[in-house]
Amino acid sequence: MNDTFLAGTDTILDRLGRAMARRLTKQVSGYEPYTPSDFGSLCRTLVPGDVLLIEGSERVATAIKYLTQSTWSHAALYVGDVLPKPEEGGERPRLIEVNLGEGCVARPLSKYASYNTRICRAVGLNADERAKVVDYMRHHLGLRYDMHHIFDLLRYFFPTPPVPVRWRRRMIAFGSGDPTRAICSSLIAQAFQSIRYPILPEVEVRTGSAYARREIYHIRHHSLFTPRDFDLSPYFAVVKPHLQGGFDHRLLRWSDDAPSGEEATG
Template structure:
């Protein structure tokens, strides 16, 4: 019996690893970067939320579930060296073996869990920065500390499936499977996903993302916090409490500069953004 259970455990482990590898397969980046990464690197601040248009198969799943191009979120921590001499520095360096000068993001990744990675790894990807408006320096540090305390936790793929069941009109998994979205656990979670952890960190300092706003019986305006497990990366983009920063590859730094952009006349792209269509081809197709 023990031998069969051991064999079953090995099979399940290998199957999970195979599925994880398949879901983490990345499509190649576009030839031209969609954002000005050097400008982003110069402007980003610790506590900013980085939204990523992912290129993996798991990103395609999340894109279908959330109906948004933003399939991943990460919290910008900054360079560990900026925290030198503090307990946070020691904590970061236990999970980061690279240079303490490297600007880092904290993120939850399938197959890796909650980890630190260099922001540089996203150079060439489509990115957007969401900056919490008016947050204090002390609360920014508390948000970062909350997230850093979660380093090493596993990625909760089950939560992703449950979120799909909650958001989509059709079920990806059988309804008889018990949802984990509304479970309440004592203490800290042992598993999480990227947007849930970040939402929990901001909720810990009572910074709003997309709260439920209502009028109390006395006529005052009150807020109710949302379940952090229901947040998706796009919610930081939708939130009126976060400033959205974009870094176009061709910056519009002067009035009227758009008129000097190098447009290709007489050519448009098909919906897949890859097939050129000339004016002559459009006229021919319209006449048929």
């Protein structure tokens, strides 16, 4: 099988993949966030290098949530003001993400203004390390999406026997192995691995004596990372915008506190 045939086959697969991506990324009707969105607080809280987890409302989010047993089906990196405003005007893109069928793109934060989101912040990074993580993502803008990922995801839209939990992490590693392609969480994982920051490393404990103990951290392959791993990681703090500006429960007004005939505002 010659290279010309392989190139033609890849083009056909890419075209078919893009067509399927358009179907899989259609919004599911009736989606509502389970908590009220506070977009202003989200904007004030994010700092460059933060990972923003999103509860997707597309059809494909169903498969991601099933495989990862998580609320979070998508991840994006907040990059601050490093990207220019669009020449035609409009909002500056402050997120870099890898989208199904699109690849690595920059998008405005308002895209997720009405979604359930979670901020995961790597603890202990200095300004230079944050900049390196941001630059890693910025330099990969235009990276293609791994189309093989789409065909594997399709399996989970058909009746199938339940997949044991212990197999699901391996099954999410759909990537073709092509280093010029990626999926959403794998590229962000690579960005943090580029500065040798742990997410969920495999730990090997070696004991040299009764008084000596050493832990050896092994870097997982980036294709094994899912959006929820940033939430589960002991090295990423969950930052809640509602609490960052101060919270006093005494200021809340409850329905049973309101005078008769008056609606509570809390």
